[in-house]
Amino acid sequence: MSSSVYTSDVTVDTANREQLVESIRLREQRLSANVDELVGRLHPKALAAQAEAQAKSVVINPDGSPKVERIALFGGIALAVAAGITLAVVKSRR
Template identity: 65%
Template sequence: MTDNVYTSDVTVDQATTAQLAESIRLREERIAENIDELVGRIHPKVLATRAVNKAKSQVVEEDGSPKPEIIALGAGAVLGVAALVVGLSGRKRG
């Protein structure tokens, strides 16, 4: 048997001390790699970049041009707020 084995390749009863030590070392490496990957996924810069990209995809077409329906929605919201402000300011005077 080689020393480079996982404990799943041999039973613990049949494994040598060196094989068990190597198996533990390999498992620790895999766990460390998994932790590094998870930390990378939740890093604030990665999360911010992901959020920006998601927001851009909602507003901008793949070719970089703005989506017309989003422009219309934004313009409608601005006009609605302006109308509300004008309407409320007129009521206070009268």
């Protein structure tokens, strides 16, 4: 059998039995590799690591320094929300 038979090079009309068998075997190998790659990408640990990296990129520069503007923005938003809740609680007690 030839190890260089690809499914796109082999057709049922022009191939012999050995070429077809090899073509099917190679296709199965490629499909198996693709499934393994997809399983690896969708593994919960891989998804968590990807989400963590994406979240870190929001507040940390590639060189490891913090993005001060973003941190200040998030802090300001948190402070405004806390002030709004406090104001609502104070008004509801009157």
